Amino acid sequence: MKGLIIGLANDQSLAWGCARALKAAGADLAITYQNDKAQSHVAPLAEEAGASIVLPLDVRDAGQAAMLFETIEQRWGRLDFLLHSIAFAPKADLHGRVTDSSGEGFATAMDISCHSLIRLAKRAEPLMTAGGSILTMSFYGAEKVVPGYGIMGPVKAALEASVRYLASELGPRGIRVNALSTGPVKTRAASGLTHFDTLMGKAAERAPLHQLVTIEQIGEAAAFLLSDKARYISGQTIYVDAGYNTLG
Template identity: 55%
Template sequence: MNALANLAGKKGLIVGIANQDSIAYGIARKVVGAGATIAATYLNDKAEPFVRPLAEGLGAELILPCNVMVDGQLEKVFEAVTAKWGKLDFVVHSIAFSPLADLHGRIVDCSAEGFKMAMDVSCHSFIRMAKLAEPLMTDGGALVTLSYYGAEKVIPNYNMMGPVKAALESVTRYLGHELAEKRIRAVCISPGPLRTRAASGIKSFDDLVEAASAKIPHYDEVNQDDVGNLCAFLVSDEARFLSGYTYYVDNGLSQVGI
């Protein structure tokens, strides 16, 4: 049991597990370790063989496809959750996407279609999840999303995802305010650079990790489990008065800068 959080009896949906190195999987491990029961999603048929064994190993009671760009698929996930549990205590939104051509180029050169797609998958999908989760969180709940320091400061090669993540952090604040009367909280976790398959899409991402390690002693010891520990606490009743904020998991890197 996680000493910082007791999630016994709580039901949570984890969206974004891709493989054993993904941040979403680190979160899933920790919330299950704290006593929660989870539902998990995978992106598509290609991803299912990588995700299903991980989710089954954590005792996930639902393992469902979820590509937020496919009409109706996100809604079907929540329909399944409703049929299985009839309630929901927390949702973890750990997905983001940008076409590589737009991600690797200057913001001033990005396409309208690429920017729209990045905003839809990385930001607006969190709003959609909040709307679908709201009627299931009859006893209150927590909505969690993942950001990055590039939302606040200019980070080399983070490019278009910077303003997209800034929008996501703003959305988190507004959701936290709008849903407060129903005791539904919204929080954002901002890990420092961690080596994941998703992060590998960012040009010269290894340079960010090396720069962090050079500036902050022991930075390279920060990992997905550290993010998971914080998330387990944030979705627990012990954190019931924390909402609207962005919480950094980076050993102080965000106070120093890349």
């Protein structure tokens, strides 16, 4: 398998757990980093994962996206999977009430966290000549109110809806699209949420398995969904959260 991983920031990223699991499954990886500052953190991890393509990608930069997919086409001639693991909201909007969120902040969060998946899927489609798989990362706050999750709740809800529509539209080409809804994990992105440590404690206490999930466990689930073993699974939000979502 030849696949693209977007959203690797450091060794605590969900994308890193996925990269390690995919490498163990024998995948040849392309890995992106957001900017020059992130490169120093990502480059050693990309080397450890044996990535044959390592390029910058700010998902708001159409030129960088074009160069990335042109490189993949030239080097590989195809793409088997795409992992989308990015989310962002301006701090002022993230920490405030949804009611008080600014139009600009909401639009930024939606563009980077949700519409970027749609744009990347469009670029990946012509390279998935023999079918393929697209996977994104979500969270329980898309379905139920999670205190402190703020505008990312509506944004992730839109992301999960986008997964279903993309799965419907790309299915005739043999391209599957799914979302992994993970339990709380202490990533750099999650550290920006208010009361996140409290959320993690409650999740570990209340989840039926009475534990938190790790990036390694999330990676194992991602590797399965991106493989041919999951070839009949599409348009789904799959929970990897020790059963926390079942509690309502």
